[in-house]
Amino acid sequence: MIIELGHFALILAFVLALTQASLPLIGAARGNAALMAVARPAAFGQLIFLLLAFAALMYAFVTSDFSVQVVAANSHTAKPMLYKIAGLWGNHEGSLLLWVLILALFGAAVAGVGDNLPATLRARVLSVQAMIATGFLSFMLATSNPFTRLIPAPLDGNGLNPLLQDPGLAFHPPFLYLGYVGFSMAFSFAVAALIEGRVDPAWARWVRPWTLAAWCFLTIGIAMGSWWAYYELGWGGWWFWDPVENASFMPWLAGTALLHSAVVVEKRDALKSWTVLLAILTFSLSLLGTFIVRSGVLSSVHAFATDPARGVFILGFLVLVIGGSLILYAIRAPNLKGGGIFAPISREAALVLNNWLLATACATVLLGTLYPLLMDALSGGTDKVTVGAPFYNATFTPLMVPLLLMMALGPLMSWKRADLAGVLSRLRFALGLSVVTMLVVWYLREEGPVLAVFGIGLGAWLIGGAMTDLAERIRLFRVPFSASLARAAGLPRASWGAMLAHGGVGIVVLGITASSAWTEEKIVLMQPGDEATVSGYVYRFIRAEQGPGPNYTALRGQFEVSKNGVPVVSLAPEARSYPTPPMDTTEAAIYPMLSGDLFAVIGNPQGDRGWSARLYFRPLQSWIWAGAILMTIGGVISLSDRRHRVGAPRRAATPRPGGTPAPLPAE
Amino acid sequence: MRWQSFLPLIVVSFLAAVLFVGLELDPKIVPSALIDKPVPQFDLPPLPGKEPGLIAADLARGGISLVNVWASWCGPCRIEHPQLMEIAKIEGVRMIGLNYKDDPAKALAFLQQLGDPYESVGTDRTGRVAIEWGVYGVPETFLIDGHGRIVLKHVGPLRPEDIPEKILPAIQAASQ
Amino acid sequence: MKRRLVGLAVIFMLMGGSHVYAMAVDAVTLQDPALEARARTIMQGLRCLVCQNQSIEISDAELAGDLRRIVRERVAAGDTDDQVRAHLVARYGDWVLMRPPFKLSTLALWAGPPALLALGGLGLWVGQRRRVRTAPPPLTEAEKAQLQEINTRN
Numbered sequence: 002m003i004i005e006l007g008h009f010a011l012i013l014a015f016v017l018a019l020t021q022a023s024l025p026l027i028g029a030a031r032g033n034a035a036l037m038a039v040a041r042p043a044a045f046g047q048l049i050f051l052l053l054a055f056a057a058l059m060y061a062f063v064t065s066d067f068s069v070q071v072v073a074a075n076s077h078t079a080k081p082m083l084y085k086i087a088g089l090w091g092n093h094e095g096s097l098l099l100w101v102l103i104l105a106l107f108g109a110a111v112a113g114v115g116d117n118l119p120a121t122l123r124a125r126v127l128s129v130q131a132m133i134a135t136g137f138l139s140f141m142l143a144t145s146n147p148f149t150r151l152i153p154a155p156l157d158g159n160g161l162n163p164l165l166q167d168p169g170l171a172f173h174p175p176f177l178y179l180g181y182v183g184f185s186m187a188f189s190f191a192v193a194a195l196i197e198g199r200v201d202p203a204w205a206r207w208v209r210p211w212t213l214a215a216w217c218f219l220t221i222g223i224a225m226g227s228w229w230a231y232y233e234l235g236w237g238g239w240w241f242w243d244p245v246e247n248a249s250f251m252p253w254l255a256g257t258a259l260l261h262s263a264v265v266v267e268k269r270d271a272l273k274s275w276t277v278l279l280a281i282l283t284f285s286l287s288l289l290g291t292f293i294v295r296s297g298v299l300s301s302v303h304a305f306a307t308d309p310a311r312g313v314f315i316l317g318f319l320v321l322v323i324g325g326s327l328i329l330y331a332i333r334a335p336n337l338k339g340g341g342i343f344a345p346i347s348r349e350a351a352l353v354l355n356n357w358l359l360a361t362a363c364a365t366v367l368l369g370t371l372y373p374l375l376m377d378a379l380s381g382g383t384d385k386v387t388v389g390a391p392f393y394n395a396t397f398t399p400l401m402v403p404l405l406l407m408m409a410l411g412p413l414m415s416w417k418r419a420d421l422a423g424v425l426s427r428l429r430f431a432l433g434l435s436v437v438t439m440l441v442v443w444y445l446r447e448e449g450p451v452l453a454v455f456g457i458g459l460g461a462w463l464i465g466g467a468m469t470d471l472a473e474r475i476r477l478f479r480v481p482f483s484a485s486l487a488r489a490a491g492l493p494r495a496s497w498g499a500m501l502a503h504g505g506v507g508i509v510v511l512g513i514t515a516s517s518a519w520t521e522e523k524i525v526l527m528q529p530g531d532e533a534t535v536s537g538y539v540y541r542f543i544r545a546e547q548g549p550g551p552n553y554t555a556l557r558g559q560f561e562v563s564k565n566g567v568p569v570v571s572l573a574p575e576a577r578s579y580p581t582p583p584m585d586t587t588e589a590a591i592y593p594m595l596s597g598d599l600f601a602v603i604g605n606p607q608g609d610r611g612w613s614a615r616l617y618f619r620p621l622q623s624w625i626w627a628g629a630i631l632m633t634i635g636g637v638i639s640l641s642d643r644r645h646r647v648g649a650p651r652r653a654a655t656p657r658p659g660g661t662p663a664p665l666p667a668e
Numbered sequence: 669m670r671w672q673s674f675l676p677l678i679v680v681s682f683l684a685a686v687l688f689v690g691l692e693l694d695p696k697i698v699p700s701a702l703i704d705k706p707v708p709q710f711d712l713p714p715l716p717g718k719e720p721g722l723i724a725a726d727l728a729r730g731g732i733s734l735v736n737v738w739a740s741w742c743g744p745c746r747i748e749h750p751q752l753m754e755i756a757k758i759e760g761v762r763m764i765g766l767n768y769k770d771d772p773a774k775a776l777a778f779l780q781q782l783g784d785p786y787e788s789v790g791t792d793r794t795g796r797v798a799i800e801w802g803v804y805g806v807p808e809t810f811l812i813d814g815h816g817r818i819v820l821k822h823v824g825p826l827r828p829e830d831i832p833e834k835i836l837p838a839i840q841a842a843s844q
Numbered sequence: 845m846k847r848r849l850v851g852l853a854v855i856f857m858l859m860g861g862s863h864v865y866a867m868a869v870d871a872v873t874l875q876d877p878a879l880e881a882r883a884r885t886i887m888q889g890l891r892c893l894v895c896q897n898q899s900i901e902i903s904d905a906e907l908a909g910d911l912r913r914i915v916r917e918r919v920a921a922g923d924t925d926d927q928v929r930a931h932l933v934a935r936y937g938d939w940v941l942m943r944p945p946f947k948l949s950t951l952a953l954w955a956g957p958p959a960l961l962a963l964g965g966l967g968l969w970v971g972q973r974r975r976v977r978t979a980p981p982p983l984t985e986a987e988k989a990q991l992q993e994i995n996t997r998n
Contacts, residue, residue, distance in 0.1 A: 235902075236902050238902070241897055241898075242897075243896070243897050244897075274673075278676060281676075282676070285680070292687070296687075296690075296691060297691075297694075297695075298687060298690040298691060298693075298695065299690075299695055300695040300696050300896055300897065301896055301897065309691050309692070312691045313688075313691060316684065316687055316688055316691065319684065320684050323680055323684075324677065324680065324681065324684070327676050327677040327680055328677060330673060330676065330677075331673040331674045331676075331677055332673075334670075334673045335670045335673055339975070342975055342976070345972065353968060357961075357964050357965065357968055358961075360964060361957065361960050361961045361964055364956075364957075364960050365956070365957040365960065368952075368953060368956045368957065368960075369953070371683065371686065371687075372944075372950075372952075372953045373695065374686060374687070374690045374693070374695070375686050376949060376950075377690070377693050377695070378686055378689040378690060378693065379949075380949065382693065382697070382699055383699050383703075384699065384938075384949055385698065385699055385937065385938070385939045386938050386939060386941075386944040386945070386949075386950060386953075387891050387938075387939050387940070387941060387942055387944065388944050388953065389889075389891065389897070389899075389941075389942030389943060389944075390942060391889065391942055391943030392943060392944055392953070392954075395943075396954075396957040397957075400957070400961070524873075585904075672967075698893055698936060698937065698939050698940075699937060699939070700937070701933065701934060701935060701936055701937035701938075702935070769906075794910075795906075795907075795910055796910070799910060799911070799914065799935060800935060801935075802935045802936050802937075804893040804894055804907055804936070805893075805894060
């Protein structure tokens with residue numbers, strides 16, 4: 002009964018979405034306040050009904066109700082409760098329900114706190130949001146209903162892939178979706194602004210917090226997925242340029258460009274059509290990702306069970322949403338007159354450069370991801386290529402270098418016209434830090450690619466740049482220290498956020514460079530008592546034995562790791578065999594340290610020659626995750642800036658004496 | 669209305685067309701690198717009691733040959749077997765089997781149970797010769813023309829509709 | 845006629861594809877560490893045909909093991925890295941290389957990123973020129989005096 006109620010709630014949500022998509026839009030066009038006012042209750046109603054539907058499906062999973070088809074296909078009584086819950090979104094239908102729920106959540110949030118938006122803009126934003134929801138809900142109701150019954154119900158479910166019974170993997174989809182779907186808000190704002198025919202600083206101030214929130218979630222979601230791959234896939238890889246990984250990375254790149262572009266609209270009333278286009282494209286890339294995972298068009302480890310019929314539906318929806326918004330853009334964008342003029346050397350120009358490089362990088366990833374398909378289609382299946390990591394290393398990485406170099410300069414440049422020589426001289430510290438770090442690394446690690454040393458230098462440059470940014474803002478060493486501290490306390494949170502995020506990028510760069518260039522790997526056959534040395538760490542193999550686990554059998558190895566005779570840690574890697582569905586997995590034993598990760602993997606015995614083992618030392622590996630977390634913290638701090646909640650500055654009620662306009666909040 | 673504003677739309681339309689076509693394609697199928705090239709010159713021993721094995725030179729003797737890669741442990745091979753029996757009835761097509769990483773006794777039992785469409789079967793116990801043919805899964809089927817050149821490769825089991833749609837036209841073309 | 849992709853994917857027997865997430869270590873490796881290192885590097889650049897986007901170095905599918913054996917044999921036999929790769933490309937086509945080859949049909953792929961960068965840059969430059977060209981003209985002396993007067997008045 003609850004399932005049927007859930008289904009009914011889904012239908013009601015669809016009806017509300019349809020209403021919300023149409024009436025407020027008509028109302029805004031005609032200036033009819035009553036019709037526009039429909040948006041808000043409709044948005045709340047949509048959220049409530051989708052929460053009910055979600056709760057109903059959750060109930061089915063939690064109680065292991067195998068009369069529901071998706072539960073029978075994806076769950077099992079023996080699964081721990083945490084993974085029964087996570088199983089809800091580990092499949093096509095359930096994940097779509099999560100999608101629309103988050104869509105409704107963002108819509109209701111704007112409906113709730115959007116009081117100081119102009120009424121017509123708010124109505125249009127909610128309408129566009131609802132149009133997206135209508136599309137997804139109709140798709141669900143027509144082809145992917147999570148509430149379909151399976152009669153007769155089986156005694157037990159098909160069990161979830163043991164790989165998915167993992168906290169990291171179980172919770173990375175919700176974060177990703179909050180990111181993907183969060184960008185729908187920027188999209189809705191952009192389309193609404195195009196319909197209105199006006200993009201102004203107020204609009205940018207409104208878009209930024211939603212975009213920032215989505216960006217934070219997506220950053221964490223991608224980092225979680227990458228971290229999962231690192232510890233689960235057994236050989237320390239954490240990024241494979243797999244099509245679905247790329248599908249999450251592209252909106253991130255575009256979203257980063259969007260965030261920075263919106264700043265220019267807000268502060269200088271320029272780059273309007275660029276920003277609107279980025280908002281449309283970022284969400285379009287999210288939708289593209291949704292399509293790629295579910296259509297079977299590209300070969301990927303991540304793909305859900307594929308069905309061409311669903312693929313056609315999603316593609317049609319994509320064409321409608323993206324095509325429609327781009328037609329609107331083509332017609333209306335030329336009317337968005339830009340305000341601020343800026344010199345070729347200025348903060349605006351630096352942000353334009355930033356956008357240019359990020360957009361090209363994003364396009365490069367798109368090209369690489371879709372090219373195999375393009376070649377297959379054009380050659381009639383006779384000529385296929387693989388676009389693997391070597392392509393991206395050759396094309397994406399060179400684009401990032403100038404971008405990262407610029408990142409230290411940008412925050413120090415002034416609007417409209419900047420003094421490049423002055424900025425560079427202020428970055429002396431960062432340059433010094435970079436050079437010193439490179440020399441130290443060169444001395445310590447003579448072997449390895451030369452480019453890696455530059456990578457380290459780049460990371461140090463970015464951290465130095467972030468520190469310089471802070472020092473400049475608080476006038477460190479130019480005013481008494483107490484005054485600097487006071488200034489630091491008074492700095493807007495958005496500034497702190499930016500500095501932390503940029504510093505975080507530097508840490509990530511250091512982590513990526515070190516672990517890619519100087520990881521040492523030993524692949525050996527070991528007998529108990531054997532030792533292998535990796536980067537000064539001695540792995541001593543103690544024993545290996547077969548044993549049972551909750552729903553698997555495992556070969557458990559034991560290694561004692563020491564350095565210079567001092568014991569460091571005891572590692573216990575496993576090789577597991579799951580019966581249903583039959584699958585072998587490797588559980589690496591990882592010990593993260595500040596200087597790097599110890600990483601051990603054990604494999605099956607090779608006759609009487611011993612057990613096979615892969616032993617690693619991966620320098621600065623954890624800095625990648627730490628940097629990503631720092632970036633997200635920066636984003637969250639920036640979000641908590643009071644100015645974002647205040648909204649657009651209001652004109653002063655009474656003219657101030659002297660006739661000067663009320664000052665904008667301090668930057 | 670500036671024409672440049674239409675660029676994103678044009679690019680996206682092109683991508684949509686590509687994706688639409690992509691829905692009909694299978695990204696996992698690898699096209700053969702040996703089309704229009706001579707068959708790999710490797711001979712394979714026969715199954716016990718079923719002489720001869722796979723003699724590469726025979727494939728260039730003239731006349732169309734169909735080389736089918738199969739194994740007794742392969743489920744889809746059972747599914748496609750009726751189609752092979754059908755093709756065996758066609759005049760002028762020499763049916764040759766390539767038994768991949770199989771136990772000869774089980775292979776013989778398979779043929780006894782389901783029928784033997786093959787004129788000869790070569791056994792590739794290690795799979796090395798199959799790699800020479802560019803085989804990466806079972807079943808796979810190759811069509812060879814009268815000059816010992818590979819003209820068609822079909823990946824996966826042969827479905828009934830594949831015979832009139834793919835195999836027969838290819839045989840026709842190769843006979844010319 | 846629509847392909848039943850689901851059906852095809854399910855019933856095409858891939859050789860040992862369900863062991864994607866387990867580790868691969870070979871019993872027989874090359875004695876010379878330098879040759880073994882070279883062989884490993886080559887393996888990292890070759891795609892496993894029955895896995896999803898993995899190299900044969902890390903895949904534990906049976907076919908991957910067979911291909912690793914071939915790579916080792918060829919390296920031990922004295923082939924250069926390019927010759928080893930060519931050996932496999934001759935049998936499986938360009939698809940088996942992780943790095944797409946540079947040929948006519950991949951020209952758009954390799955030339956794409958620099959072309960996009962250049963085009964974007966061109967667009968920006970043109971945009972900047974137009975912005976400068978359509979900027980309001982600087983104030984005349986009379987207008988400057990007018991502005992001064994307004995400012996001092998308030």
